[in-house]
Amino acid sequence: MGMSPWVVSRRRLLQAIPAGAVAMGAAALAGERSLEAVTRAAQAGGTDEEFWRRVRDEFLLDKDWTYMNNGTLGPTPKPVYYSLTERYHDLAQDPGQPNTDQNNMAEEVRRKAAAFLGADVDEIALVRNTTEGMNFMLGGLDLKAGDEILTTFHEHGGGLNPCNLKAKRHGVVVKAVKWPAPAEDPDVILKAFDAAITPRTRVFMVSHVMYQSGSMVPLKELAALARSKNIITAVDGAHPPGMLKMDMHDLGVDYYASSSHKWLCAPTGAGILYLRRASQEQLWPTVVAGGWDDPKRGAARYDRQSQRAHPIVVAQGAAIDFQTAIGRERIEARVRALCTYARRQLSGLPGITFHTSMNPALSNALLAFTLPNLKNADIVYTLKKRHRIWTRTMEYDLNAVRIATHIYNTEAQVDALADALREIVKGQVLAMPTA
Ligand SMILES: Cc1ncc(COP(=O)(O)O)c(C=O)c1O
Structure with a gap:
């Protein structure tokens, strides 16, 4: 504790590498x-x-902490962190050739991302996060006054704000589809969407995994429903890449934005925007630089940013390599198993309410819950201050505490969380300071 990550990493780095090797890219x-x-x-x-x-x-995580908020930001494992620092070091030494080389490496990252997500290389734009990807989607569509966007009742601002901008600026109508949550039957969600479609519905804007409850929508079936009515699917996929094994072509969506700095554990400011080839024709790029009007460039037309943080883009490739080495199925199985274990360990807490679906088709590695007569902010504050467990509150429509289980978490950490919550329920709770 107390030592900067850079100092820690340098120390570990130097221990790990023979002295002679340091000069050649430690x-x-x-x-x-x-x-x-x-x-x-x-x-x-x-x-x-x-x-x-x-x-x-292979993570540089502080061993004194239990980190359970990967849903906001993931930690970078060593190959990612070292890739990032090495590239920045190269640029500091020489902003000439390394800058050109790193710029050219984006194509390789695009290929890796395509393979990782079950997409074609010309369907991948390298953006900075989900919010940017959602703005590129919604901002780039020609929607007219009275056209309708169907969304859900638990959307994150990353997708919702671009819809609301469209409403204010162009008179587009944004409607939230509702169903009794958590749904245990995917048909409940599909029927709710089907019933809400009108002749003016142009877009489904949905989160694949909803950030408040951690529940999922049946995306493949929703995309099929949308396609059958000539409706576009614009998906907020902030969480699934790096958590679930993905196949964009199988899902059949038009556009899908994600934040690689979450479950993929890439550096902050790395994101992937999937744009189905055939659906690119109707999407205007938002940020334009040379080559933006050349359809042969495919999705790369949508991430033309001139000078940008190439080390982040390159390190995103290292994050994909790291997870590919572990295995995408293996990761999904592990993070789900840990989450199922957490639900089991927490289920004995008196009066606990889970807001996350129990159906494996509608749940994953995020779990949201409420405990009676306790403020969520106080629970999260006590977990942090007294137990060194990092979780987060969801003080929005859904009043809950949310945990995330990723590949660096353990069953022992889940047990520690359950023990801590048992103490909290018995009254060992700190009030979160108000100021
Ligand atoms: C569902 C969802 N969408 C969008 C975002 C925004 O992600 P970012 O800040 O990386 O753009 C989040 C962040 O937590 C999220 O959970």
Whole structure:
């Protein structure tokens, strides 16, 4: 505790690398070794627990803390962190050739992202986050006064604000589809959307995973319903990439925006915007630079930003490599199993209400709950101050505490959370300071 991450990483770095090697890109070498370690662990027999312990070792996380808010921001594992620092170091040393080289590396990252998400390379734009991707989608569509966007009752501002801007500026109508939550039957959600469609409905703007409850929508079926009525699906996919195994072509959506700095554990400011090839024709780019009007460029037309933070883009490729080495199915199975374990361990708490669906088709690695007679802010504050567990409140329409379980979390950490909550329920709670 108390030491800056840079100091910690330099120390570990120097321990890990022979002195002679430092001059030839110490960070890159350390990142490579870390990736090799995970690849070897993934191929080795070993128990599952042993494997996940080794994966956890490849994160620079402070061991004194239990971090359970990957839904806001994920920690970068070593290969990502070292890739980032190495590239920035290269630019500091020489902003000439390295800048050109890093710019050119974006194409490789695009290819990796396409393979990771089940998309084609010309369907991938490299953006900064979900919010930017959602603005690019909604801002780029020609919608007229009276056209309707159907959305849900638990949308994040990242997708909702661009819809509301469209409403204020162009008279587009934004309607929230409602259903009794949490839905355990995907048909409930599909029927609610079907019933809300009118001849003016142009867009479904939905979160694949809803940030407040952690529940999901049946996206593939919603996209099929939309397509059957000539409606566009614009998806806020802030969470699933890096959490669930994804296949964009199988999902059949038109546009899908995500934040790689969440579950993919890429550096802050890395995001992927999927734009289905055939659906690009009707989407205007928002930020334009040379090449924006050349359809042969595919989705790359939508991320033309001139000079940008190339080290972040390149490190996003390292994040994809890291998760690919572990295995996408293996990650999904692990993060879901930890979340299921958390639900089981917490379910004994008196009066607990879970806001997350129990249906595996509608749930994942986020879990939201409420405890009676306690303020969520006080629970989160006590977990942080007394137990060193980092969670978050959801003080919006849904009044809840939300936890996230990712690959660096353990069952022991979930047990510690359950113990801490048991104490809190018995009255060992700190009031969150108001000022
Ligand atoms: C569902 C959802 N959409 C959008 C966002 C915004 O993400 P970002 O800040 O990376 O743009 C979040 C962030 O938590 C989210 O949970």
